[in-house]
Amino acid sequence: MSEKASSPGGSGTAHGNSAGDPADSRPGGPLPGDGESIVVPPAILKQQAGWGGDDVSRSTGTKTEDAPQIFASTVRRQDSSEAGYDENPGNVGKLGVILGTVLGVLLIGSAVTLYLVNKDGSSDDSAAAKPDTAKSAPATPSAEPVPPIKDSAKVLPTVTGDFGKKATIEVPPADQADGSFVVKVLSEGTGPKVEKNSWTSVDYTGKDWNTGKDIPSSYDEKGKPQIFQAGTDALIPALDQAVVGKKAGSRLLVVAPPAAAFGAQGNPSMSIGAKDNLIFVIDIRNSNAPDAVVSGTVTPPPADFPQVKDNGKKPADITPVPGAADPTELKSHVLIKGEGRKVEKGEKILVQYTGALFKDGKVFDSSLSKGQAFSFPLGGGQVIAGWDQGLEGQTIGSRVELVIPASLGYKDQAQGDIPANSTLVFVVDILDAGQG
Numbered sequence: 001m002s003e004k005a006s007s008p009g010g011s012g013t014a015h016g017n018s019a020g021d022p023a024d025s026r027p028g029g030p031l032p033g034d035g036e037s038i039v040v041p042p043a044i045l046k047q048q049a050g051w052g053g054d055d056v057s058r059s060t061g062t063k064t065e066d067a068p069q070i071f072a073s074t075v076r077r078q079d080s081s082e083a084g085y086d087e088n089p090g091n092v093g094k095l096g097v098i099l100g101t102v103l104g105v106l107l108i109g110s111a112v113t114l115y116l117v118n119k120d121g122s123s124d125d126s127a128a129a130k131p132d133t134a135k136s137a138p139a140t141p142s143a144e145p146v147p148p149i150k151d152s153a154k155v156l157p158t159v160t161g162d163f164g165k166k167a168t169i170e171v172p173p174a175d176q177a178d179g180s181f182v183v184k185v186l187s188e189g190t191g192p193k194v195e196k197n198s199w200t201s202v203d204y205t206g207k208d209w210n211t212g213k214d215i216p217s218s219y220d221e222k223g224k225p226q227i228f229q230a231g232t233d234a235l236i237p238a239l240d241q242a243v244v245g246k247k248a249g250s251r252l253l254v255v256a257p258p259a260a261a262f263g264a265q266g267n268p269s270m271s272i273g274a275k276d277n278l279i280f281v282i283d284i285r286n287s288n289a290p291d292a293v294v295s296g297t298v299t300p301p302p303a304d305f306p307q308v309k310d311n312g313k314k315p316a317d318i319t320p321v322p323g324a325a326d327p328t329e330l331k332s333h334v335l336i337k338g339e340g341r342k343v344e345k346g347e348k349i350l351v352q353y354t355g356a357l358f359k360d361g362k363v364f365d366s367s368l369s370k371g372q373a374f375s376f377p378l379g380g381g382q383v384i385a386g387w388d389q390g391l392e393g394q395t396i397g398s399r400v401e402l403v404i405p406a407s408l409g410y411k412d413q414a415q416g417d418i419p420a421n422s423t424l425v426f427v428v429d430i431l432d433a434g435q436g
Contacts, residue, residue, distance in 0.1 A: 189249015
């Protein structure tokens, strides 16, 4: 995303990578009225207790916490200059003349003022020589830099519990954190290493060191793992930076000073003060490179389905059924059955895909050609209806073939290489899912 996004762990500086951005890489191209927001129901936000975006007051009198919250936005802002004008506004020449004239008048006025102040050699230079302290006050200081990561500190919390379950965190009763940013591996996994830009999903347990209060956990009722691209400043450093270089399956202890957490402003909605040190126990669930694909035993599709040839990390070959009539209903077949949990409506899912025309097998789009997995909120209407309906309830790690009639695709609208009223075939790898 090209703007800051509120998300579990708080928001960091959003990265410039457009991978997984629906507006940039949506299968088949943008839907009509492109520009979307992920809206999270209040119940989910309440479970995460403030891990979503800022509350939005409404003039209707409805309580803020009862209204849906905008979780992350992909609405595009038109390119503009630093001054806020359109990059190529009309009447540029006239604007330049006007600004030049105004600048000239100001320069002349300044010269006259300086002459009148100094012409008598006045010794009272308080007005002319002394700066206006109110106007020359220093700018607001920049955020405190994130300290380097250490693997130990003089005093650390005690953690008990197993990977995959909510941890118990005990804070030393009389000791305070020393300000170190600590990332300590409590147990090392055997999965792939998390690299920068890896799509990563984690579960977490949290506590405020200063107050001893728990921070809502992904292990709480209705909680979900957090999914994000590691090392891209999309989340607070306590999550974003802590996982880089660690293996999936690992449990980490993270002690985060304010600079690695919510900064000098704290997080009032979570009762986290400006000087509070936070503790997280992070379980790294999965790590997927941007070009990852699923693997497993393939179950060939039925004879009346287009046949699929796996080409590894290249787009699949899709061979249509000769003379087959366009279907009127959505059809699906699981080519590879994943062993993960079922994906649910409302969560963010991460996929690779190849899309082709049903009539001739011509590939019109593939995330594999871009080397970037695609993410979107399932059931949010940000992709064609055939995707929202056909992928719900499938398991993580699965490869699914979808045959989507035009009524659940782009209907009577042509879209790039997709003619109007086209039946579409997609081969979709479900890599991961979670809150994001």
